[in-house]
Amino acid sequence: MKIAVYPGSFDPITNGHIDIILRVSKLVDKLYVGVLNNNAKQLAFDADERVAMIHASLPEELKKNIEVVAFSGLLIDFAKQVQASLIIRGLRAVTDFEYEFQMALTNKSLLPEAETLFIPTNTTFLFLSSSMVKEVARYGGNIDGMVPKEIKDIVLGRLKKD
Ligand code: ADP
Numbered sequence: 001m002k003i004a005v006y007p008g009s010f011d012p013i014t015n016g017h018i019d020i021i022l023r024v025s026k027l028v029d030k031l032y033v034g035v036l037n038n039n040a041k042q043l044a045f046d047a048d049e050r051v052a053m054i055h056a057s058l059p060e061e062l063k064k065n066i067e068v069v070a071f072s073g074l075l076i077d078f079a080k081q082v083q084a085s086l087i088i089r090g091l092r093a094v095t096d097f098e099y100e101f102q103m104a105l106t107n108k109s110l111l112p113e114a115e116t117l118f119i120p121t122n123t124t125f126l127f128l129s130s131s132m133v134k135e136v137a138r139y140g141g142n143i144d145g146m147v148p149k150e151i152k153d154i155v156l157g158r159l160k161k162d
Pocket of ligand 1: 010
């Protein structure tokens, strides 16, 4: 059984993340979307909210092989816990590369039996990030097409300034 984990902050989930999830779910038997709960970053949504938004955004028919779980601590410990041998990361521009490469090599040294797989973004989502979504939402811009329609109002409701 091929088990993968796709970790991230998902603050909030974007259509770029969803695209990666849908593509990877076709390649593996089980995909864990791991929502990092380390309190390291200033986040707009707590872990439960981020998990709930991902749930709300996933097509019903895919939920049987995708599980959305919050985790804290090291990714490799989470991967071990769910018996995942694949770590999925999305790559946008070269600017993602250095950090992602460093993290992949670190994870490889900590858990040699797991492999990191980089999935290139769909060009439609090349410039899409959770922080860009938050910035646009904060100032009342249109976030249609950036986040799943199921969570648009939640995102605007949290971020929009009066
Ligand atoms: P992190 O805080 O771990 O960087 P993010 O929630 O920002 O988490 O992203 C999770 C993963 O999704 C990362 O591998 C990131 O590169 C990838 N990702 C983010 N946005 C996109 C996008 N638009 N297209 C493809 N992959 C993306």
